[in-house]
Amino acid sequence: MNERLGQLQELLKESPQDPFLHYAVTMEYVKLDNRLDALAGFENMISNFPDYVGTYYHFGKFLEKEEQLNRALEIYQQGMEIAKSKRNMHALNELRGAYNLALGEDEEDEF
Template sequence: MNSARIQLLEKYIEQEPSDPFNTYALAMEYHDELPEKSIILLNSLLADHPEYLPTYFKAAHLLWEEELWAEADQVFIKGIELAEKQKDQKAAQELKAAYQNFQFDRD
């Protein structure tokens, strides 16, 4: 975790609260060392910027890693639907493959 980068991203979020990338980048900074903080940030992105597709893959995986199965399942499904709606075939395929692995992992 890079504290200088975290401070910079927090400043960017303050300056441009409507840009979802900054919050996404901050969530990725917290991913390994403070996954609970990363989940909070990703959940806020899902609520405030539901059309920001990159959030779904990372949020679903982190929820999966934290064994929050029901939440991960919902995020995968919503992400697949959004990718198809946005006609982003690559993202849809990646989400579907990850979702399939998630389902196998749970069985």
């Protein structure tokens, strides 16, 4: 285990309800190419912290890399709904762009 991951996991023990720490640990797993723990982390984020909008973009990209395009598209769509409900237009536009790119469409196309 790398040092950063260990530090994040220690912080997570102290603040287990902090969505950012869960997200940071998950992204560390992605960087380490630990696909099983990364997948578990993303699933945990979607289940326990569904309003953490940043998860959806990175989870979708992860799923695309894992050649799970249909699931990635579902995650992007789910994220777009959350972003709309939160009025987070920046996240909505990023997710819409990722969704369209995954479909092989121009980023300007509508959802």
